[in-house]
Amino acid sequence: MHGLEFDVRGLVAAKEKLRLLALPAAKRRRLLNTAAKRLRTVNRKRIRAQRNVDGTSYAPRRGRGKRKLLTGLGKSLQVTRVGPDAAVLGWKSSGLSRIAGEHQAGQSQTMSAARMRRLGKAADYSAPATKQQARALLKAGYRIKAGKRWKRPTLGWIVEHLKNGQAGLVLAQLEGKTKKTSWKIALPARSVLGATAGEVREVIGTVLQQTLTAPR
Known part of the structure; x- marks a missing residue:
């Protein structure tokens, strides 16, 4: 897996798709951008709660560390592409996108000292011995x-x-x-990005209704 992205069109109901297509391109773009940002908030809250898309808890961290998992990926999640027909959530950094994909799928992750430094996790070799x-x-x-x-x-x-x-x-x-x-580090699968069909339809439906009733 080279990275991880989430296209919000994938779970939009057919009825909403038809109503979307009836809008001018500029309005469709604004609507999809707003919907994607709201789904970004949904994902950030879920990561802070340490829960997968299906509602189950994240597999616990190995060892005794109690620091929450994947919060850095949640903070850097953003709308990477938006147009009149598509809005995509992900990471503009290909490195972060690849790391998110590894966590999402539970793949083995290759770690190195250089990669740990980029992630801010490297040991301070100039510090006193422990x-x-x-x-x-x-x-x-x-x-x-x-x-x-x-x-x-x-x-x-x-x-x-x-x-x-x-x-x-x-x-x-x-x-x-x-x-x-x-x-190599074995990673249990943990949802970094995604949403249920219900969450997507609720967000799209709400934003669509707001768009249709907004003053022209």
């Missing part, structure tokens, strides 16, 4: 030179003297591992 890293280093046999001897440092010494990036590299060397440049 206590978790320090414990892992000590467990792997990390030693420091003190005069002519090698000794086991304290956890506090590691946190104070090693940077996050240094600790990661040293640990990889001690464990005989090659530092990965990319890795």
Whole structure:
């Protein structure tokens, strides 16, 4: 999947389609643009509520993190194309659109340090080493030179003297591992974009009625 978009025409009832076609092109464009923006609001609210289009809850985040999922994608969702015959919701960034598609389908996502930096999720390698890293280093046999001897440092010494990036590299060397440049993340399917037929028909019907009754 190269990306994710949602064309609001797909779930418009036949009766509404006929009424839409009877409008001038300029009015159809305004109507579809308004409807798409309202459906954008529907999707943002659903993402904040952490629910799929069918009403079920999102698969929980792995680990203990309680931060809500996909909220960044919800905030950047926008009307990407609009005309007298179509309005499309999605992301102008092809990268975000592809990520949304991966989450929507529950595909395996290839992650890299560069991609994490673009998403604002990369570790700060210049920050001090964490206590978790320090414990892992000590467990792997990390030693420091003190005069002519090698000794086991304290956890506090590691946190104070090693940077996050240094600790990661040293640990990889001690464990005989090659530092990965990319890795796969299994994603459970979570609805990032979409709407039920009822939601689309309600929005289109409301906006259409407002358009037909509005002063010319």
